[in-house]
Amino acid sequence: MNISVVIPLLNEEESLKELHDWIVRVMQSNQYSYEILFIDDGSTDQSWDIIESLSVTNPNVKGIRFFKNYGKSQALNAGFKETIGDVVITMDADLQDSPDEIPELYHLIKEEGFDLISGWKKIRHDSVIAKNLPSKLFNWAARKTSGLHLHDFNCGLKAYKSTVIKTVDVSGEMHRYIPVLAKNAGFYKIDEKPVQHQARKYGKTKFGAERFIHGLLDLLTIWFISKFGKRPMHLFGAMGILMFFIGFCFAAYLGIDKLFIHPTGRLLTDRPQFYLALVTMMIGTQFFLAGFITEMILRSKQEHTSYKIAHKLNLTTLESSKKY
Incomplete structure (x- = not known):
């Protein structure tokens, strides 16, 4: 399969059908084989009913529903475990990320050989005070501590080689730092692509100002783990x-x-x-x-290794069959 699209969501019933149809048009026009995996992170509206109806008419639609709201990181982690595509695309469900970006993102991963491409919302349609200025401060701090020169760590629109998302463990509130986690795991071909950012069409944002405080605290955690986690x-x-x-x-x-x-x-x-x-x-x-x-x-911690194995060659012993 060419592409897996992973979409975490919370109470986005108005946008799901439109987003699905948009993605399908892009996939069909480019003749991609695909799957769309919706992760319902404890919605209290009709989001899951809509996902079920979409799966009836389109067998490429798959879904995971949480009992309650666990957060975006857990939603992505659950989705990553189920993907079967060579390239994995993540995007938000609020129609602010454009599916028209998918072909270029796929090309950069599949043809250019990048491990991860992060979207860069160069022109934003958010409140300057509520989001733009805090985002600039947050991204500046992330660049300084991680060594990755990305302009927009928190953009939901990203593309991954499948081995990346099968290797990194996204937990807590670490979805903002998947590029940093990938770098720490040994994936160095990481870049960014300016992407179209659209104004929210339905509803309102599910994230408050506290996400930036949590983001900075998580950034300190990532820095500590990457520098001193093993020592x-x-x-x-x-x-x-x-x-x-x-x-x-x-x-x-x-x-x-x-x-x-x-x-x-x-x-x-x-x-x-x-x-x-x-x-x-x-x-x-x-x-x-x-x-x-x-x-x-x-x-x-004898049962947990501190490394990830990319390949094994000509190993037939019982030890080689252990899960790493």
Whole structure:
């Protein structure tokens, strides 16, 4: 199969039929074999009924329905597990992403050999204050911390080689950072394409301002995992040693001062530097222990490998049949 289109949605009953017909026109005009996989993320309107009716008239329509709203990352993750296309396209269900972009995205993945192409909404039709300015700040921070020079990390319109979405694990609220997850997994042919962004035709956005706060927190998580996920002792241990050393230097200075310079001066417990030294050494010890314990937890996880295998060749042993 050429293309799998994965569409997460929440209460988008007005747009689903129009979006489906638009995608079908694009697929038929380009003679693609395709599947459309709708992920209903706990809608409370008639979205699932519409998906069911579409699947009756078009066998290429498939669907997954959540019991409740779990979030876009979980919806994408569930969809990715079910795709069978060589190229996977993701888009939002609100008609702001144009299916007319699909042929060029498919060409870039299938013919040009890219692992991932991210859409770039160069001209936006959103509120400047509510979305544009926060998005610019968010994308700037993402570029600085990830090393990926993409203008729009959060664009829902993306294209993937199938091996990418079968390798990365999209959990939590990490859908914004799939390009970063792909890079960390070893996929480096990542680029972007300016795409058409349309004004919302029906309903209203399902995302509030809190998504940017969550996005920045998730960005810090991604940065930490990519830098220190396999070696947390390098961070916590270094911080612990540094703080313990600073506290020890304070304590040594106070001891020398009391024993040799001002033996009849104030008691050590009457000097604020004493408590500063004590607290600093305690915090340093806690950081070091946190790093040590985290290292032990990572090393004790025998059933989970810390790597992904792309290919195996001429391996017939029982060990080679294990799932990685």
